[in-house]
Amino acid sequence: MTANHDLERRIAAFYATEAPSRAPDWVLASVLTTVDITPQRRALIRVPWRFPPMNTYAKVAVAAVAVIAVGAIGLAVLRPGTSPGVGGQPTASPSLSPSPSASPSASPVPPPALTETFTSERHGFSISYPTGWVARPATEPWTTGIPNFESTDGDVIYDPARDAGHLWIMVASQPQAGKDGVQWVDDALTGLSSAGICEPPLEQVSIDGAQGGMCASSVSAVSAGDRGYLILLYVSGDDPRDAAIYDQEYFKEILATVQVRPEDAVDEAPSASP
Amino acid sequence: MQTELVDRARRGDREAFAVLAGGAVDRLYAIARLILRDTELAEDATQEALVRAWRDLPSLRDVERFDAWLYRLIVRACADIGRHRRRWRAEIAVLRTEPAEPDRTSELADRDQVERGLRRLGDAQRTILTLHFYLGLSPSEAAEALAIPVGTAKSRLHYAIEALRAAIAADERTSSGVLREDRTA
Numbered sequence A: 001m002t003a004n005h006d007l008e009r010r011i012a013a014f015y016a017t018e019a020p021s022r023a024p025d026w027v028l029a030s031v032l033t034t035v036d037i038t039p040q041r042r043a044l045i046r047v048p049w050r051f052p053p054m055n056t057y058a059k060v061a062v063a064a065v066a067v068i069a070v071g072a073i074g075l076a077v078l079r080p081g082t083s084p085g086v087g088g089q090p091t092a093s094p095s096l097s098p099s100p101s102a103s104p105s106a107s108p109v110p111p112p113a114l115t116e117t118f119t120s121e122r123h124g125f126s127i128s129y130p131t132g133w134v135a136r137p138a139t140e141p142w143t144t145g146i147p148n149f150e151s152t153d154g155d156v157i158y159d160p161a162r163d164a165g166h167l168w169i170m171v172a173s174q175p176q177a178g179k180d181g182v183q184w185v186d187d188a189l190t191g192l193s194s195a196g197i198c199e200p201p202l203e204q205v206s207i208d209g210a211q212g213g214m215c216a217s218s219v220s221a222v223s224a225g226d227r228g229y230l231i232l233l234y235v236s237g238d239d240p241r242d243a244a245i246y247d248q249e250y251f252k253e254i255l256a257t258v259q260v261r262p263e264d265a266v267d268e269a270p271s272a273s274p
Numbered sequence B: 001m002q003t004e005l006v007d008r009a010r011r012g013d014r015e016a017f018a019v020l021a022g023g024a025v026d027r028l029y030a031i032a033r034l035i036l037r038d039t040e041l042a043e044d045a046t047q048e049a050l051v052r053a054w055r056d057l058p059s060l061r062d063v064e065r066f067d068a069w070l071y072r073l074i075v076r077a078c079a080d081i082g083r084h085r086r087r088w089r090a091e092i093a094v095l096r097t098e099p100a101e102p103d104r105t106s107e108l109a110d111r112d113q114v115e116r117g118l119r120r121l122g123d124a125q126r127t128i129l130t131l132h133f134y135l136g137l138s139p140s141e142a143a144e145a146l147a148i149p150v151g152t153a154k155s156r157l158h159y160a161i162e163a164l165r166a167a168i169a170a171d172e173r174t175s176s177g178v179l180r181e182d183r184t185a
Helices: A002-017 A025-036 A056-078 A181-194 A248-255 B002-010 B014-036 B039-059 B063-093 B106-120 B123-134 B139-146 B150-184
Strands: A116-120 A125-129 A134-136 A155-158 A167-175 A203-207 A210-215 A219-224 A227-235
Touching (some): A181 A227, A203 A219, A210 A248, B002 B014, B002 B063, B014 B123, B039 B063, B106 B150
Antiparallel strands (some): A210 A219, A219 A227
16 A cells, blocks of 8 residues: 555656646647638537447447438438429439448447457466457466556456557456455455446346456456455557447456356465476 | 636637637646657647637537536547557657666656656556646546546556556666666676
8 A cells, every 4th residue: 555655656746847848839829820710610419528328239229220310311312213302303413323321330349259268277267258369377376456467466368459458358366265255255346446446336246156246347356165256357448449349248248258166276376496 | 717718719709719728738738748758749639639629619518617628638639649659659669768877866766767657658548647646637527538437537547557556667677687787798
């Protein structure tokens, strides 16, 4: 905790001493020149900054309605022989060649299929993940804190096409150390909430028979036998499209592939080489 | 005063907008520099954000939220520019930053280390750190500027700090390795 505060103090000190940057004068001059020749957009309807959260099915439904609406308007406008002109007189304009209809590509990009399987030698579970992602097994037991992308105590599966640490799954497990399953899960979720990682509302979850809880921010803690498991899907948000693709529904798909094998977990640190 | 200017600018008053832009340009530029760590790109992002502000001002519902709305525009401009930059980021990744000079004060060396650590982070992580530590926005205010849920903002802040911690540790390892090599040379 002290280390956390120390780093936050260093970050705050860095920003406090960062010299106030003065923009070159030409930046403002250029903006005002552009503004002089740029009309404002008319706001017929003031839309909110963001729409209420929708689940995947709702998004698909909205997209489908939009595609149908575009298609219907396109048909009404383009269909030959249905000119809205009075008397239905044929027009002299050249006939329209078949034009592409509303493209089905307007629908949301589907999340990648979970085609690969990773089996953890250390934490005792298996999980499916998308093609092309890379699994980086943990090299030491998870004993404290919350494993992250850089740490070596959690199994990390990540998309190598992205910048490091921007899109990844992490799973780690540890003995419950005398706690019962409910207490371990409760403590884990409390710790995650304190760290700002667990966004309410919480919901109960069952993963391969292991009971626990799941936060809205795609983090889950469950108990199996005498082990506690932490599973999370991290999306940095660098690419705004990710929020719609790697959402909680996708996280649930991932969770549905997890098989817990607490009896296979290994808690000893690797022995030092001679 | 500002709300009156915003209201006038929203209705197409270019002079009012010029006053608003003049008052905001340095702040937006500072934010862009902290996020992008590049002077020229920060200039581009600042221009982009202010032109967008003029163009889209009629859609601003609440004139009281002008500053928060501007933050959102500069963050978005930085994200757009950052996406283009990622194509060639691999080239600059191999350019090793110089380790702190040994004769500098520890305070300055500490600052350099944080600076180098920040350069190793992605734009999204630098953005949340800038909003929180530079502008002093709370997680809920940062969430509003980023148009993301509060929980996501908290989570992103947590992982950004963790990533910076890891980047600083990696920097220390690199620096000590360089020093060892220097001694053995």
